[in-house]
Structure formats: C-alpha cells, structure tokens
Amino acid sequence: MKYVFLGSFAVLAALSVVAGLWHPRQTDDRIELVWCTDDNPVRRGQIALFNELYPRYRLRIDPQNSGMQKVIVQSLAGVGPDLFDCYTGSQLVAYVRSGIAMDCTEALAERGIDIDAVWPCLKPLFVYEGRAYGHPDNANAYDIWYNKVLFDEAGEPYPSGDWTWDEFIEVAQRLTVRDERGRPVQFGFIGYWDYNAALAQWGADYYTPEGTRCVLDSPEAVAAIQFMQDLIYRYEVMPTPTEEMAMSSAGGWGTGVLGLFGAEKGAMALGGRWWLCLLRDEDYAHMRLGAVPLPHGPSRRQFGGGRATLVNATGQHIEGALTFMEYLHSKEWSQLVNRQADALGPVMKYHYGEYEDAFLHNPEHPEEDCNAEWRTALEDSVPLQVSSYVNGQTVERIMLVQLDLVKANLKPAAEAMRDAAEKINKAIVETLRIDPVLRDEYERAVAAGARPAWDDEEGAP
Amino acid sequence: MTRQTRRTVVALCFLLPNFLGFLTFTVGPVVFSLAASFTNWNLMKTVPLRCVWFDNYVKLITEPEFWLYFINTAYLMLGMPIAIAGSLFLAVLISQRLRGMVVYRTLFYLPSFTAGVALLILWKALYNPTFGPINLLLEWVFDGVGLVQLEPPDWLASTKNVLALAVERVEIVSRQFGLGARDALIIMGIWTAIGGGNMLLYLAGISNIPRDLYEAAEIDGAGHWAKFRHVTWPQLAPTTFFIVIMSFIGGLQGGFEQARVMTQGGPAGTTTTLAYYIYTKAFEEFQIGYASSVAWILFTLIFAVTLVNWRFGSRYVSY
Amino acid sequence: MSAIREQGGGFGKWWFRRGRFGASHALLVCVAITTLMPFSWMVLTSFKPLNEVQRLNPLPSQWHAENYTDVLNSKDISFKRYYFNSVFVAGWVTLLVCLTSSMAGYAFARIRWPGRDHVFKLYLATMMIPGVVTMIPNYTLMVKLHLLDSYVGLIVPAAFTAFGTFLLRQFMLTIPPSLDEAALIDGASHWQVYWDVILPLARPGLIVLAIFTFMGNYSAFFWPLVLIKSEHLRTLPIGMMYFDTVYGKQTNLIMAASVMNIVPLIVLFIVMQKHLVRGIQLGAVKG
Numbered sequence A: 001m002k003y004v005f006l007g008s009f010a011v012l013a014a015l016s017v018v019a020g021l022w023h024p025r026q027t028d029d030r031i032e033l034v035w036c037t038d039d040n041p042v043r044r045g046q047i048a049l050f051n052e053l054y055p056r057y058r059l060r061i062d063p064q065n066s067g068m069q070k071v072i073v074q075s076l077a078g079v080g081p082d083l084f085d086c087y088t089g090s091q092l093v094a095y096v097r098s099g100i101a102m103d104c105t106e107a108l109a110e111r112g113i114d115i116d117a118v119w120p121c122l123k124p125l126f127v128y129e130g131r132a133y134g135h136p137d138n139a140n141a142y143d144i145w146y147n148k149v150l151f152d153e154a155g156e157p158y159p160s161g162d163w164t165w166d167e168f169i170e171v172a173q174r175l176t177v178r179d180e181r182g183r184p185v186q187f188g189f190i191g192y193w194d195y196n197a198a199l200a201q202w203g204a205d206y207y208t209p210e211g212t213r214c215v216l217d218s219p220e221a222v223a224a225i226q227f228m229q230d231l232i233y234r235y236e237v238m239p240t241p242t243e244e245m246a247m248s249s250a251g252g253w254g255t256g257v258l259g260l261f262g263a264e265k266g267a268m269a270l271g272g273r274w275w276l277c278l279l280r281d282e283d284y285a286h287m288r289l290g291a292v293p294l295p296h297g298p299s300r301r302q303f304g305g306g307r308a309t310l311v312n313a314t315g316q317h318i319e320g321a322l323t324f325m326e327y328l329h330s331k332e333w334s335q336l337v338n339r340q341a342d343a344l345g346p347v348m349k350y351h352y353g354e355y356e357d358a359f360l361h362n363p364e365h366p367e368e369d370c371n372a373e374w375r376t377a378l379e380d381s382v383p384l385q386v387s388s389y390v391n392g393q394t395v396e397r398i399m400l401v402q403l404d405l406v407k408a409n410l411k412p413a414a415e416a417m418r419d420a421a422e423k424i425n426k427a428i429v430e431t432l433r434i435d436p437v438l439r440d441e442y443e444r445a446v447a448a449g450a451r452p453a454w455d456d457e458e459g460a461p
Numbered sequence B: 001m002t003r004q005t006r007r008t009v010v011a012l013c014f015l016l017p018n019f020l021g022f023l024t025f026t027v028g029p030v031v032f033s034l035a036a037s038f039t040n041w042n043l044m045k046t047v048p049l050r051c052v053w054f055d056n057y058v059k060l061i062t063e064p065e066f067w068l069y070f071i072n073t074a075y076l077m078l079g080m081p082i083a084i085a086g087s088l089f090l091a092v093l094i095s096q097r098l099r100g101m102v103v104y105r106t107l108f109y110l111p112s113f114t115a116g117v118a119l120l121i122l123w124k125a126l127y128n129p130t131f132g133p134i135n136l137l138l139e140w141v142f143d144g145v146g147l148v149q150l151e152p153p154d155w156l157a158s159t160k161n162v163l164a165l166a167v168e169r170v171e172i173v174s175r176q177f178g179l180g181a182r183d184a185l186i187i188m189g190i191w192t193a194i195g196g197g198n199m200l201l202y203l204a205g206i207s208n209i210p211r212d213l214y215e216a217a218e219i220d221g222a223g224h225w226a227k228f229r230h231v232t233w234p235q236l237a238p239t240t241f242f243i244v245i246m247s248f249i250g251g252l253q254g255g256f257e258q259a260r261v262m263t264q265g266g267p268a269g270t271t272t273t274l275a276y277y278i279y280t281k282a283f284e285e286f287q288i289g290y291a292s293s294v295a296w297i298l299f300t301l302i303f304a305v306t307l308v309n310w311r312f313g314s315r316y317v318s319y
Numbered sequence C: 001m002s003a004i005r006e007q008g009g010g011f012g013k014w015w016f017r018r019g020r021f022g023a024s025h026a027l028l029v030c031v032a033i034t035t036l037m038p039f040s041w042m043v044l045t046s047f048k049p050l051n052e053v054q055r056l057n058p059l060p061s062q063w064h065a066e067n068y069t070d071v072l073n074s075k076d077i078s079f080k081r082y083y084f085n086s087v088f089v090a091g092w093v094t095l096l097v098c099l100t101s102s103m104a105g106y107a108f109a110r111i112r113w114p115g116r117d118h119v120f121k122l123y124l125a126t127m128m129i130p131g132v133v134t135m136i137p138n139y140t141l142m143v144k145l146h147l148l149d150s151y152v153g154l155i156v157p158a159a160f161t162a163f164g165t166f167l168l169r170q171f172m173l174t175i176p177p178s179l180d181e182a183a184l185i186d187g188a189s190h191w192q193v194y195w196d197v198i199l200p201l202a203r204p205g206l207i208v209l210a211i212f213t214f215m216g217n218y219s220a221f222f223w224p225l226v227l228i229k230s231e232h233l234r235t236l237p238i239g240m241m242y243f244d245t246v247y248g249k250q251t252n253l254i255m256a257a258s259v260m261n262i263v264p265l266i267v268l269f270i271v272m273q274k275h276l277v278r279g280i281q282l283g284a285v286k287g
Helices: A002-021 A041-053 A069-076 A089-097 A105-110 A120-126 A148-153 A165-174 A195-201 A219-233 A241-247 A256-262 A273-279 A318-329 A331-340 A353-360 A371-379 A392-407 A413-434 A436-447 B003-036 B055-062 B064-076 B079-094 B101-114 B117-126 B133-144 B181-193 B197-207 B211-219 B224-235 B237-252 B256-263 B274-284 B288-313 C002-007 C010-017 C022-046 C066-072 C079-109 C116-127 C131-144 C151-158 C162-173 C177-185 C190-201 C203-218 C222-227 C236-246 C251-284
Strands: A031-036 A057-061 A083-086 A134-141 A143-147 A184-191 A266-271 A289-292 A302-311
Touching (some): A002 C079, A002 C190, A031 A318, A041 A057, A041 A318, A057 A318, A069 A089, A069 C131, A083 A089, A083 A134, A089 A120, A089 A302, A105 A318, A134 A273, A134 A318, A134 A371, A143 A148, A143 A371, A165 A184, A165 A266, A195 A219, A219 A392, A219 A413, A256 A266, A256 A273, A289 A371, A302 A318, A302 A371, A318 A331, A331 A353, A353 A371, A413 A436, B003 C079, B003 C116, B003 C131, B003 C151, B003 C190, B055 B064, B064 B181, B064 B237, B064 B274, B079 B197, B079 C022, B101 B117, B101 B197, B101 C022, B101 C251, B117 C236, B181 B256, B181 C022, B197 B237, B211 B224, B224 B237, B237 B288, B256 B274, B256 C222, B256 C236, B288 C131, C022 C251, C066 C079, C066 C251, C079 C116, C079 C151, C079 C162, C079 C190, C079 C203, C079 C236, C116 C162, C131 C222, C151 C222, C162 C203, C177 C190, C190 C203, C203 C251, C222 C236, C236 C251
Parallel strands (some): A031 A057, A031 A083, A184 A266
Antiparallel strands (some): A143 A266, A143 A289
C-alpha cells in the first residue's frame, strides 16, 4: 500500500511539473493585457488589429460567460483582468459601486477622446453620473431582417419599411406555415423575445425619471407586453416557448433564433446587424437577406444598446488599458467593426460624411445593401433605463419569471407587469433599507418631488 | 510524560492534518456563514457592513420566493420513494444468484457513476421537445396507435407538473396538470439513482441476511412475497432507514447542477431549488448576508433530519 | 418449493414453467435496456453528421469518427487540457484525502485518547453540512489567500473530508487489535504500525475511498465553476458547459465530448467494481 502512495505521489509530482510548464507561454517582452470578453472569430480579428497597431502590448482575452460576479470578486481579490465588458447600464452601476470600474474621465480627455462622439444610446453603458469609466465597443439597434427567398416563394412583395404593426402581422401570417398536425414548418416572425424592444416602441418606461419607482405597470408597458403575447397566441406568427426551446439551446454565438433564421425557419426576424457575423458564413450562402426598419409602434423610440469595455481600477496595466480606449475610439476600430458587421462602430462620425461610403459599401460583401437602415435605427434609439436604487440582476430575475409566464400564456400581460412592478419596487425598498448612502440620495430625490416606490407609509423602508 | 499523554500526543499528530483542514474548510466556514447571515453584507462599497440580526431571516420567511423554491426542492424529492423502491426491487432480483449478476450490477450502476455535467447535457438533448429522441419516439408511438391529436410533453420548457401546482403561488390549478420541467428532472433522477449506491447497499444488506431465516420461512411454507415481507424487508430495515435519511439530506441540498446546466432555474423559476437560489443570491446578486441566511435555513432542515437519524438510527445503524 | 407451487395461479405457473429465473431475467433485461438507451443514443449521435441528429433513425448513415477529432482539435475549446486538469486535480485530491483520512481514521480507531469520541461526533455532525453553507465563506477565504484561479485552490479545500475519516475509521475498527498491539509491544512506533500494518490491511477501504473521491472530483462542478477563471485551468465539467454554450447547436459534437468525458469513469468503474462492491459491503453500513 505504501508503495502505491509513494508511487502516486511521484506521478502526481511529475504531472505538476507538466501542469506548470503547459502554460500559455510568454514569448517576448510585450506587456500582456487581459480583456475579459466573449470569444468568437470577430473578437480575434479585433485583437489582432490592436496587437498590430500597438506593438508594445499583447492583448489576450479571458473568455467567460458567467456574468459579472467573477469579474468583481476576482478583481477584489487582485486577480482581475485589465479590461472587462459591460452590457447594460445596471451592470455599470454595480461595477462602479463595487469600486472595480475606474473613473477615467480626465485620462480619456487627455487622450483626446470625446465621450460625446459616440452614439447617444451607448452613454449609460460607460458613463455614470457624468463620469466615464471606459469606452463603448459597438452599437446595436433592431431592424426587421427578412429572408428574400421565403418571400419570393410565397409571392409576397418585400417590405418597404414604412409600415405599421398591423400590416406587419398580415404579412407574417401569410408567411407562417404549419403541417397537418399543426406543427410549425415556418414562422412568419421570430426573434429573441426582446421585451425591451417592445417596451421602447410602446413608449413605456421602466422607472420614473429619477429611477425612484418602477412603473412597468403603466398602460404602455402592459400594451407592449400584451402585444408580444399576442404575436404568439393570437396572431400565431411567432413560436411558443416550447417551439423555441426545441430550436435553440444555451444561446450565444450561432445558436437559437439566429440559427433558426439561418435554417430558413423564419421569414422575418427581429435582430441586429451583428447577425451578419454568422449569416455571412458559407453555410448560409443560399440566403438573400434584407433589412427594414421596425414597423411604426405607438412611439418612434426604439431600444438601442451595445457593449462597452471598462477599465479595471485594480488592473495591473492601467496605461495599457487606456491605450485600448484610444483604440476603441479610433477610426480603425469603428471601421473594423463595421466591416466585420459586429453591429456598428461606436463613434458616430465614422458613419457619415467622408466615411459614409466606406460604411455603406463593403467591397467584400457587395450584396449587403441595407447598411443605411441600421444607421437610421440607431439614430432613433434610446438606451435601457437604469435605476441606481435596485440591482439590475434582481430586476432581470423578476422580469424573467414574469415574462416566462406571459410567454407561456399562463398569465395576462397586465397581471404580470403589475406583479413585476410590485416586486421591483419591493426590491428598491429593500436596497434602501440596507444602503444608507443610497437612502440619503433617494430621500433627497423624493423630497424634490420624485415618486417613491411605496404607496403608503407601511411600505416605506 | 505518562504513556497516556504520549498516546494522546501521537493521536493528535495523526489527526492534525485532517483536523486542520477540517477546521479551516468546514467548521470555520460554518461559523462564518452563521455570522454572515446576521449581516447586510453585499459587495457594494457604499454599504457599510452592519449587523442586522434577524432581518434576513424575517425577510426570507415572509417572501413568497423562498417558499416557492422550497416547494420546488420538495417536489424534486418526490422521485425518491420510487427510486428507493426500484433499487430494492432490482437488488432483490439481482441477488438471486443469477447468472450475469455482475453484468447487471455494472450496467445499472453506470448512470450514477458517470453522473455529472456530461449526462445533464445528454438529458437536455434527450428532452428537446421537438427534436429530442424522447418526443420523436412518443410522436411515433402516438401516430402508430392513431392518437395523432396527442401532444408529447414539453419537458424542460413547461411549468406543468403532475401535482398541478401553480407557478407563483401555493395552490393547485388544473391547467397546470401535466408533465413539465420538474417531472423531467425527477425522471432523470430516478434513472440516475435507481441502480446506484442505494442498490449496492441493498445488495450488501441482502447478502448479510442469514440464509437460515429463509430456510425457516420455507419450512413454514412461505412464498416469495411472504419471504420478502417477513424476512427480507425487516432485515433490510436498517439499510432502508439509512438510505431514506441520506436521500433526504441529498434531496434538500440538490438541484443545483440541473438548474445551472439544464434550465437556468426556469421556466418561470420552477426548477430553482434552494441550493440554486443561494447561488444566484450570493454570486449573481451579491446579497451574501441574505444568501447565508437561506443556507442556514437549509442547514437547519438537514440537521433536523440528521437528528432523527441519531435519535432513531442508533437502533438500526451502528457506527 | 412445493408450497410455492401450490399457490401459483396463472401468472405463477407461467413464472415457474419458464424456470425460476426466466421472468426475473426478462425484467432485468428490460431495466438494463432502459438504462442503456440514453447512453447508446449519446454514442450513436456522437458518430452522426449534424443533419442526422434530429432524425429518429438510430444508426448514422455514415460513421463520422471525425466528430471526436473535431472536438479534440477545436480551436475554441482545449479539450485535452480540460481532460488533463480534471485528472490532475482529482488525482491530487484523491491522494491527499486518502492520506489525511487514513491518518485521522487511525487516530480514531486504533489509539485510545481522552475526548476521542466527542471529536468524532463533531466529525459526524459535520458530514451532513450542505456544500452551499460552506461555499460562500470558503470562496471568501480563497479570495483572501489569493488562491482564486489556481490548482491549489481547487485541490486543497477538497482534500480534507469527514466522510473519508468516517469510512476509514469503520474499516480500521474491523481489523483485529491484536495485530498492532503485538507490533507496538515489539517496539514499533505508531507511525510504523500505521504505515506497515494498518494501511495494507485497510486496503479495501482505501480503494473505495479513492474511487469515490476520484470520481467525485473528476465530475466536480460547483467549486471549479466559481473558482476558475483562466481557460487553461478549466476542468472537464466546466469545459463541457462552455462547450455546450459555444457549440449549442452541434449536438453531435457535444455528444462526442460527453462520451469522452465519461469513458474514463466507465473504465475506472469496470476495473474497480469488485473492490467497490466489496468495500461497500464491508464497511459503509453494518446491518
């Protein structure tokens, strides 16, 4: 027995040496920057260009998809990345408040980076209370993708873009095909069930302007969500959750709705320009694509967002991280993003004037003739509203449960939104109860006339 | 130094490596988490760490979420009796000194030995409502017997369940009746556990039953069932007791991997168990104080089961 | 026997006409098939081209073994590394657990000292502590010790188990005390008794513990999930999860990865199963 022990020990010790040596090697003396982002072919191109333009550095990505908790905790432990991504305004709030995001307002100004030069809907992703913590990577807004092949087969004229949702539904119904068992063969309309898009178009707000109270129970919000439910169950042009789950798995790159659209199971889809990253693949060479603006909702607003990269205050190479900000602000970056179709470049001016031609016409992809539509969509876009008084993750969890119910037709929209608003307001009260700093701020806002999250004194924190 | 003291010192030296680790990674954390559960600890810098006494606990028992997730956890334990009965049944069958016993034992034990993320991913694919082999097979069978209008279950996409529990409140709603995500997890659980450690324990238990008890029963004219009823079952009582206790303990803290890999706790939170809830609260919403209090409630429940084990188990199980 | 035959009605007659074990065999075969179905689907799917995954036909029209090489050579996922990491981490944990547990077991089973049974009760009490209770403090501890994202952080917290101590104590109690008493009287030290007498005799118990520990840590999900950040430190279960995210649509590749994930476990089990079953019979529960 003891020989087994000693033998295993020897083997493991040898393996430890292997493990130590089997390590991504440092081959030169360039400074290594670590960027925590998702890994995909587009990202690799973006890294390659940085490494080429800034030979002092070597950018490496740390791909992970488990959200922000790791970034925060690892940064607090001193093993965080130099740069990390931020997808929503509420994530920014959490990063700022946990002390991970570095205030680089002055540093950016010194480098000649004008934070007002980016698309307005990107601001909440990296600017909080007037201070900048990073720079956006790309900007994304929604259009309606349509598959010309399926339209041709059905003898349906292509949409012009100047249309209402009623007209849209008629077209979608004509393009929905089911077999004799009632199983869907093709849907008129598919899309991530993106409630934010609908809420914006129906003119609904998440919160009161000061963020003090969730108002998702407003008639606008209810109407928007009800409309989404109707698309599935009343007009029957969208897949039910079951049908959708059957088609998609974990989500992310190349799966889900996008894969379905690529498989020509949907004639129209709500999506962004970044879909091209996948749809350009030779697997989809048979597709002919068009994009038109969303039908006119009650409001002309539409939801826009994107991704920003923030500088880690606990990172090892602040200087390098700021250099990366310069890169994100550069013409090279915006044009690379536009060429790659990873949505649109973050800086507005590289889409107009002398740069317009390069944006509109990609010589490698002459068939893509709808680039102007994406720009128009972004011009109308507003960001997702954020409240500093409640954790974004909590809000998302609450919304997800309620919307799952609406989507499965287990609950009418009005009821679901009322419950969601009530729960989110309760979460706000909860935050105030534990956070005295926020509470002071909140009380000042309420004293100045903002509507509190509670209706009577009993509900107050 | 007396012999007694020397012996003690030697014993402690032997114990020390394990005991130090045990203190650092088990006892310490338990105490720490109890302390944390009385604080408002989250990771935001603006929140000063403060003792809030029982606030977390009060909040927890007054919040419907906790109870719903508790019910989810309990619901997923419904498969337990079936799995245990199945293990016993298989053990009885196998133990008849059949030819090929080793082969059966190996086959049945496979799922529990290989359980993990790979099998969860496998089952996720099996349960795919449209393209998964289970539903393809069901549809093929329905078509074959002419029940074309029958729809196979939506499995992981559905909030339905055999108890017809409503989604957001504790009540029974008839339209919730059916097979849904939780039932899918239960079926998977039974498949995994039925031939696992419990079956081996039963096999061991059966092989320890003195042969002469059966011979005596046969002389009394006992049939198969009578022998099982009067010899096997009572003789296996300690094993059964042990298995039930361990299953309870496992069930109460279970459901994390399934939720993380297969369902993200959905649809509509129906597969969120207490363990997964703690994870999301702590690692996604950073409410570490609150999450610790949920963990402690869970611990208290498990400890209660352990106490039952100690109080009554000593009759059966000798340590 | 005759008594049984007298009671038998229609079903009973059939049962016994078929021979005593015919029906049992039939039942067992049914269960075995049910058990194996998901596995066989997994293996068959892993050899299918993508466009055949969603069809009911069980066999692939062409056997695509390159699914496996695709997984192993994937640029996005360094599957080989995950394999190595899982085996490496589980190996270290197993060695350490066997060592520390057998030493502690020795202290509890073979030496008499004051307070022994109370300390053992404490061990027993904590055996039931759910992992979720200790995970937050342990994580915090790893943060403080700067062990996040490291092999050490994966290995050390798993290396001390109350269960192992309990199991090996049970085993050592079954070893006749005369053996080590004789050795001690001959002037052997406790360490020699432990190392030369008890350890060899506790072999069945050690093997069981080793198998369970290895298996548990090879498949461990939660701790690596929260602890590991770097790609090159991911273990198989975590790698599988990322794989599922990245290749979500390519069920055939995922199944190939799953097969490769569980094959080492199956081999381990088949090789070790005699020990495993005997070990459970010897020590875990005494009826």
